[in-house]
Amino acid sequence: MHLIVTEKNITARKIAQLLLGSAKERKVDGVSVYEGDDTAVVGLSGHIVNIDFPDEYNNWQSTAPKDLIWANTEMRYTQKKIATALKKLAKEATHVTIATDFDREGELIGVEAYHIIKDAAPAAKFDRARYSAITRQEIEHAFANTVPIDFDLAAAGEARQKIDLVWGAALTRYISLTCGRLGNSFLSVGRVQTPLLALIVDREKDIKAFTPTPYWEIYATFTNGEEFVAGHTGNRFTEKAKAEGIMARLGRTGKVADYKKEPRVEYPPIPFSTTEFIRAAASIGFSAANAMRIAENLYVNGWISYPRTDNTVYPASLNLKEIVAQFAGGEFGKYAQRLLEQSSFKPTRGKKETTDHPPIYPVASARKSEIKADEWRVYELVVSRFFATLAPPAEYEVRNVCVDVNGERFKATGSMLSTPGYRLYYPYGMAKEELLPELSVGQELAVKNAAMDEKLTKPPVRYGQGKLVKMMEDLGLGTKSTRHEAIQKLYARNYVHGNPPVPTNTAFAVVGALEKYADLITKPDMTSRLESDMDSIAEGKIKEEAVVQESQGMLETIFDDLDKNHNDIREVLYEGLREDRRIGKCPSCGKDLYVRKSKKGGRFIGCEGYPECNFILPLPRMGTIIVTEKNCDKHGISHIRIVNGGSKPWDLGCPQCNYEEWQKKNAAEKVTPVRKSSEPAKKPARKTTKKKAADDKGAPLVKS
Known part of the structure; x- marks a missing residue:
């Protein structure tokens, strides 16, 4: 029997359909297996084994965090049913093809399955199918051209697992034990996570330290039948008196001192790597984690290519015209037809070219009714980007004018799209068009009005998720497959909230302590070096054990x-x-x-002057409480946000306003309406205790 092992059940089902036509599904120990023509296809559930410390290290109180650095580790089954099913299937297998995702993590998942099957079927022949899209052509080609399993690539993934386990466990335990934050409220520290958090915290420090200073800008509205606004060439005036002096000198007319019309070329964007995709998705409102989750769904359902790639150059083997032709009769038909009219395709190229996967591109034409709304937005983005990379540049007509008003110069620029080029397919991030009127040098213009605006300098902006992913790539933090997960982990650990991410005071505390006393953890240098070493493992230049030991030595220095x-x-x-x-x-x-906790575990807001002052406000029982920077104008109390798992955060607002609103509502409900004689009497409600009734209505957990 030929046994094919994929990374997920949905991929197994798809590949079975493409290779076998009609495959019969049966259960082996509760695991779906798709069979036909002496072939069985089974899907894993990601990693089915995991690396961990032996049980004796699990007690945080009895094991010193530093002892974890050189502690032994062991492999444990995380999916026992799947492991058992693999062993049973292995007994019938003579040929095994590993068909997990082709990247470092996917290779490791495949090697995990390889070891389980190899133990049960030592005589079986093994090979590897690599593919970048789940389409008939791609899958048939992959299985007709199998390659050996890449054990070096898998070793790089295993090295990451070991290093991240030791660094995360040792540092997390140390920080949590140091400040007494145990149980579910532990403080997480990690090799990639903490330098990333430091970037966010340091940016927030710059924002908080920023002192706005006033400046003045002068604008004039000119007219010659058509109006346009121009700004003084002095741009920002830091002295009000100087700006007022200019205003006083302005007359009622101006003269065109310079006027130019010239074309400007805007080149198409490069193909989507994972980083470029996340940045583009962030610009239309998707978090990094959500964008990748949707892209993964589109990939396994056969709509787009593999979304984890560093490549920004389409391989020569990719028939770009054939891909475009698939869309000629669908939702993007008119755009595909327009592209197909080009005499040739000259795709754009980025700086990174790899051989594992092509850039992200659409592999099949979908209709809007076939996929969910959020998936359609991401799919549309991928199709638009792909089309744009094959299109010619866009051209703008740009007009620049300089107007002299009593010796004071004003400048304005306007542009209009003259040749759409790639902008026909890719409107994302397109600047608003504003074209100046036709003018000539020496022409007199009326000054309709002039204004002096007082403004304040603005602090640096927070890093959005797309920007953070790009910074991580540039600094060597994480990989294309893990960067979005590192950002999501900061939210899960309640180190940040909002979008763009805003650090909590806990984040300030952790980063502040580590930057001051163990700054190696917060800087990207060590992590970047280890990432480079793991690349060398994948290339067969360094052994896994050497890199793991190097990382342990680094961690010992930190401790x-x-x-x-x-x-x-x-x-x-x-x-x-x-x-x-x-x-x-x-x-x-x-x-x-x-924010305090009661003896019974409830939460409330209490005064530090207790017991002399017994002012109390209630808080919801569930969810993590985030104290935000926004303050209530009425009470001067910080607004609160409640984060509950993967649900949308609840902005509770001012706790005192919320409580007063509840009191008003509760008082209104206690007013008993007079029953008209024509109304039927209502059945008495079941007797409820005062406490239960109060809790049901959202009453405070404690009396105020």
């Missing part, structure tokens, strides 16, 4: 700094975590209000 500054780190962490719970000033006594 020397941590142990040396233990008390100082604890003090910084305690202060930061305390600040993360501070919500404002008590209206009763003026002392600080904090």
Whole structure:
């Protein structure tokens, strides 16, 4: 029997349909297997084994975090049913093809399955099918041209697993134990996650430290039948008196001192790598994690190519014209037809060219009714980008004018799209068109009005998720497959909230302590070096064990700094975590209000002046409480956001406003309406305790 192993069940079903036509499904230990023509196709569920420490290291109190650096690790089954099914199928197999995703992680998943099957069927022949799209042509070609399993590539993935386990476990335990944050409230630290968090925190520090300064800009509206606005060439004036002096000198007419019309070429974008795709998806409102989740769904359903790629150059083997032709009769028909009218295709190229996967491109024509709304938006983005990379440049007519008004110069620029080129297919990020009127040098213009605007300099902007992914790529943090996951982990650990991500005070505390006393953790240098070493493992230049040991040595150096500054780190962490719970000033006594926990585990806002001051506000029982920067104008209390798993965050707002609103609603519900004689009497409600009734209505957990 020929056994084919894929990464997921949905991929197994698709490949079985493409290779076998009609495949019969049967269950082996509850696992779906698709069979036909002496061939069986089975899907895994990602990793079916995982690396972990032995049980004796699981007790945080009895094992010192530093002891984890050189501790032994072991492999454990995470999907026992699938492992058992593989062993049973292996007994019938003479030929096994590993057909997991072709990247470092996919190769490791395939090698995990290889070892399980090899133990049960040592005489079986093994090979590897590599593909970049789940289409008939691609799959048939992959299985007709199988290659050996790449054990070096898998070793690079395994090295990452071991390194991330040791770094994450040792550092997370150290920081959490230092400040007493255990259980579900532990503080996570990681090799990639922490340098990423430091980027966000350091940016926020710059924003908080920024002091706005005033400046003035002068604008004039000119007319010669058509109006346009021009700005003074001095741009920003930092002295108000100077700007006022210019305003006083302006007359009622101006003269065109310079006027130019010239074409400007805007070149098409490069093909989508994972990073470029995430950046583009972020610009239309998708988080990095959500964009990749949708792209993965589109890939396994046969709509787009493999979405994890660094490549920005289409391989010569890709028949671009044939791909476009698929869309000639579908939703993008008129655009495909327009592209097909070109005499030749000269696709754009980026700087990165790899041989594992092509850039992301559409592999099949979908209709809007066939996929979900959010999937359609991402699919449309991929199709538009692909078309744009094959199209000619766009051309604009640009007009520049300089007008003299009593010796003061004003400039304006306008542009209009003259030749659509690639912009016919890719409108994303397109600037608004504004064309100046036809003018000539020496022409007099009326000054309709002039204005002096006072403005303030603005702080640096926060990094959006697309920008962060690009920065991570440039700094060597993570890989194309893991960068979006690192960002999502910061949200899951409640280090950031909002979009773009805003760091919490806990994030400030952790990064502040580590930057001051163990800054190697927060800088990308070590992580970037290890990423480079893992690339060398994949290329067969370095052994996995050497890189793992190197990382352990790095971590030991870090722990020397941590142990040396233990008390100082604890003090910084305690202060930061305390600040993360501070919500404002008590209206009763003026002392600080904090988010607190009751003895029974409930949460409330209480005054630090307790027991002298017993001011209390209720909080919801479930979800993680995030104290935001926004303050209530009425009460001066910070607004609160509730984050609950993968659900959309709930912006509760000011807790006191929320409580007062509840009191009003509750009071209104207690007013009993007079029943008209024509109305039937209502059945008495089941008797409920006061506490239960209060809880059902969202009442406070404690009395105020």
